[in-house]
Amino acid sequence: MNTETFDREWDVIVVGGGVSGVVAATAAARNNAATLLVEKDGSLGGTMTTCRVGPMMTFHSRTEQLIQGLPQEIVDRLIAMEASPGHILDTSGYVATITPFDSESLKLVAQRMVLESGAHLLLHTLTVDVETVDAAIKSVYVDANGQRSRLKARVVVDATGDADVAYQSGAPWELGRPSDNLVQPLSLMFKVKGWDKAAFTDYAVNHPEQLRLSAEGAQAYQREPLVAVAGFEQILQDALEAGEIPGLQREHVLFFNTHRPDEVTVNMSRIPEVNPLDAEELTQAEAVGREQVFNLMRFLRKHIPGFQNADVVAVGERVGVRESRRIVGEYVLTAEDVGAGRRFPDVIARSAYPIDIHARTPDEKDLDQAEFKDDFVSQGVTYEIPYRCLVPKAVDGLLVTGRCISATVDAHGATRVSPSCMAFGQAAGTAAALSVQDGVPPRDLDTDKLQRVLKHQGANLGQNAI
Numbered sequence: 001m002n003t004e005t006f007d008r009e010w011d012v013i014v015v016g017g018g019v020s021g022v023v024a025a026t027a028a029a030r031n032n033a034a035t036l037l038v039e040k041d042g043s044l045g046g047t048m049t050t051c052r053v054g055p056m057m058t059f060h061s062r063t064e065q066l067i068q069g070l071p072q073e074i075v076d077r078l079i080a081m082e083a084s085p086g087h088i089l090d091t092s093g094y095v096a097t098i099t100p101f102d103s104e105s106l107k108l109v110a111q112r113m114v115l116e117s118g119a120h121l122l123l124h125t126l127t128v129d130v131e132t133v134d135a136a137i138k139s140v141y142v143d144a145n146g147q148r149s150r151l152k153a154r155v156v157v158d159a160t161g162d163a164d165v166a167y168q169s170g171a172p173w174e175l176g177r178p179s180d181n182l183v184q185p186l187s188l189m190f191k192v193k194g195w196d197k198a199a200f201t202d203y204a205v206n207h208p209e210q211l212r213l214s215a216e217g218a219q220a221y222q223r224e225p226l227v228a229v230a231g232f233e234q235i236l237q238d239a240l241e242a243g244e245i246p247g248l249q250r251e252h253v254l255f256f257n258t259h260r261p262d263e264v265t266v267n268m269s270r271i272p273e274v275n276p277l278d279a280e281e282l283t284q285a286e287a288v289g290r291e292q293v294f295n296l297m298r299f300l301r302k303h304i305p306g307f308q309n310a311d312v313v314a315v316g317e318r319v320g321v322r323e324s325r326r327i328v329g330e331y332v333l334t335a336e337d338v339g340a341g342r343r344f345p346d347v348i349a350r351s352a353y354p355i356d357i358h359a360r361t362p363d364e365k366d367l368d369q370a371e372f373k374d375d376f377v378s379q380g381v382t383y384e385i386p387y388r389c390l391v392p393k394a395v396d397g398l399l400v401t402g403r404c405i406s407a408t409v410d411a412h413g414a415t416r417v418s419p420s421c422m423a424f425g426q427a428a429g430t431a432a433a434l435s436v437q438d439g440v441p442p443r444d445l446d447t448d449k450l451q452r453v454l455k456h457q458g459a460n461l462g463q464n465a466i
């Protein structure tokens with residue numbers, strides 16, 4: 001054991017090495033904080049790698065690239081490795097652009113970003129508890145192979161996705177919708193090789209009525225080497241009624257190219273009414289998801305053009321959790337803020353991803369832009385996320401980033417996607433470093449200064465920021 005890691009006091013400890021934590025640790029270290037990143041898995045990227053989720057969605061409004069800075073550096077590094085084409089048209093028309101990538105390459109890019117920044121990395125280490133003094137975090141307790149150790153930090157960034165550290169420190173949090181605490185359904189994602197894009201394109205231009213399309217129509221499939229496909233509602237419903245995929249409730253077929261034209265990520269498994277904080281329920285969800293994957297593959301091969309000779313080549317190492325704990329922070333972002341494109345003086349990130357809530361029970365429908373009357377994607381409207389959404393109430397020495405920031409359950413449907421989580425990560429890591437340098441709790445940080453540093457380091461905070 002490296003006693004140096006355990007004996008010293010770190011300026012910043014980031015817990016959780018998903019994309020948000022990777023960016024947070026990199027940002028903290030680049031801003032001269034002695035930084036440690038702690039991750040329970042053996043690789044980085046979290047949901048975007050381990051769970052095989054993709055593409056990144058979205059960096060843009062219809063008119064502007066809203067998310068830049070470190071998240072864009074990740075994309076640039078993937079492009080340089082030929083592991084991503086960069087930002088491309090969303091042929092399904094849901095958002096302006098999507099960013100396909102290779103998940104194994106993202107693990108490598110994430111690792112390089114963290115290590116090159118000078119941050120120290122501790123994998124295979126689960127954070128199990130915290131020490132607080134006068135409601136301020138002083139240490140986190142970690143467990144590796146049954147050995148429990150204490151790690152001291154001046155500021156901790158909770159990037160666990162599930163707000164584990166915030167929970168352990170007694171910060172307030174919420175789960176799911178207020179009426180029944182139900183969260184969005186889980187999905188076991190899988191990757192398929194051998195998809196015949198040419199066969200699909202022939203079909204698409206002759207049967208555009210089967211597809212959800214961008215303004216450029218089915219012809220976009222001929223032009224774009226990599227695509228997103230959504231549609232085939234009736235074909236799927238007929239197959240579900242015929243019992244081809246027992247237990248699945250899903251409204252449409254949905255899959256996306258990775259960085260290769262013959263490879264797609266399928267986002268169709270759906271496991272509703274699971275408590276993502278309960279290991280027994282997660283175990284059941286894994287079992288249900290694995291059955292769904294192979295039934296879905298059979299369905300795709302039988303009914304959907306291009307899949308006739310395709311095969312599953314990878315399944316998420318664990319089931320994907322869209323939503324679990326959300327902290328209650330100094331500000332709680334609302335659906336109205338999102339839909340109205342509200343501006344905040346302490347803006348730290350911007351987005352145009354719409355509210356996207358997958359049906360929580362088998363009897364419900366997906367809630368999206370139409371439901372929330374936030375058809376802002378087509379109008380180019382954008383919304384902002386204030387720094388206060390990263391600052392939990394009641395506990396000091398702690399910032400929260402990623403999908404568990406402070407938002408109502410509806411607003412969370414918009415903020416949960418990976419480009420936004422990365423942008424929050426840059427803000428959280430930078431804020432943690434500045435807070436240590438200035439000797440102030442994150443809650444009292446000068447947000448004008450934070451904005452100046454973020455802008456200098458590439459973030460696009462719009463016209464309102466300092």
Ligand SMILES: Cc1cc2nc3c(=O)[nH]c(=O)nc-3n(C[C@H](O)[C@H](O)[C@H](O)COP(=O)(O)OP(=O)(O)OC[C@H]3O[C@@H](n4cnc5c(N)ncnc54)[C@H](O)[C@@H]3O)c2cc1C
Nearest residue numbers: 016018019020040046047057127160161320321402403418
């Ligand atoms: C099925 C599904 C489909 C999605 N589709 C898209 C999409 O198409 N495009 C898109 O951009 N986004 C999509 N998302 C959302 C997006 O993937 C995630 O919300 C985002 O990646 C979350 O990043 P994060 O870093 O906040 O958290 P995570 O990726 O969850 O990372 C958290 C990390 O913390 C680690 N960790 C957790 N607890 C501890 C602990 N106690 N100690 C140490 N380590 C810990 C975990 O191992 C993990 O590596 C989807 C999500 C799901 C589940």
